Amino acid sequence: SKEPRFQISDGPNTQLIFGVDINGLKPGDAAFFDESVFGYPVPRISEIPPGTYTIQAFLNRYETFHRADGHIVKLPMDKGEGQRWVQKPGNFFSTPQDVKIDPQKDKKITIVLDQEIPPIPDPPETKYIKHIKIQSQLLTEFWGRPMFLGAHILLPEGFDTHPEARYPLVINHGHFPYTFGGFREIPPDPDLEPTYSDRFDWPGYNKTVQEHAYKFYQEWTGPDFPRFLIIQIQHANPYYDDSYAVNSVNVGPYGDAITYELIPYIEKIS
Known part of the structure; x- marks a missing residue:
């Protein structure tokens, strides 16, 4: 089956996704997902039905731009993938793992970002x-x-x-x-x-x-x-x-x- 990151969309058939904003995360640092984190299509972690799920962490990396108009913005620079965050080179993700989830029980689940998306090769050329x-x-x-x-x-x-x-x-x-x-x-x-x-x-x-x-x-x-x-x-x-x-x-x-x-x-x- 596909990794969870490839099953996320803005349509009704999407799998669950929860997201947090982080800034300056360094190797060894942790980001926490708790009841305050918003999700889609299930808005809160406590509303996830109990069961066994395949979970995966993903980090969509942003960069800082100092624009000529004076604005300083943080955005995810395109890396040749056409702004498809699940395929963007340099983004980190974890190896999928199966876990049992019961929102009514206090259980800590640790996920490690142990993979990085490699650069996209140049498209081949032909006579035409x-x-x-x-x-x-x-x-x-x-x-x-x-x-x-x-x-x-x-x-x-x-x-x-x-x-x-x-x-x-x-x-x-x-x-x-x-x-x-x-x-x-x-x-x-x-x-x-x-x-x-x-x-x-x-x-x-x-x-x-x-x-x-x-x-x-x-x-x-x-x-x-x-x-x-x-x-x-x-x-x-x-x-x-x-x-x-x-x-x-x-x-x-x-x-x-x-x-x-x-x-x-x-x-x-x-």
């Missing part, structure tokens, strides 16, 4: 998919530390054999895909176990995704398909998995950074 990353001067000045923008680039058929050609550029805004999504260079997996999508009410949705992604590859590389570049922008920030590509008083000048730094860089190298 490339990845870039640049430091943004505008965002670096705003956030008071080096800040970066990236993009996944889908190259047209013949790009490598026509270096003198210039192509139109299509910008596709999404959230935070690990690599260029919806493009598959190999046929769908015939042994893929179909899964149901709650979001789309679609049986076998994962198989449909593979089928359409491979169909797109076949069309993209076909002799009659228009030749152009598509980019998916990577603009996760300390708040969200993307910036909506606009300037923001609180998130920073992402609109300008994308328009005047990232896109000109892509145009220059392609």
Whole structure:
């Protein structure tokens, strides 16, 4: 079964979660969870039904930013995971353990943060998919530390054999895909176990995704398909998995950074 950290959501099927804010926790220090701690969907520890549970501790680490607007804020910096806290490199978690819980009995349970999420490897490149990353001067000045923008680039058929050609550029805004999504260079997996999508009410949705992604590859590389570049922008920030590509008083000048730094860089190298 999945670790508890992968079973937490904001929906009705979530498992129990309780959280506390801590500051300056050092190795060997302890954080305490008692009746004062708020939880979801069960609000208090005393309301947990008695039974045996698999429990796990998790620490979502925040960093301090000294912004150019004078504000000092503590936020969980994106580490290449798209603001998914359960996958953020550098976060600590404990090995899951089974314990018997009875809120009516005074019992102390000790959990040790003995694991750390490793760095996320760079996504692989292919003949058609490339990845870039640049430091943004505008965002670096705003956030008071080096800040970066990236993009996944889908190259047209013949790009490598026509270096003198210039192509139109299509910008596709999404959230935070690990690599260029919806493009598959190999046929769908015939042994893929179909899964149901709650979001789309679609049986076998994962198989449909593979089928359409491979169909797109076949069309993209076909002799009659228009030749152009598509980019998916990577603009996760300390708040969200993307910036909506606009300037923001609180998130920073992402609109300008994308328009005047990232896109000109892509145009220059392609």
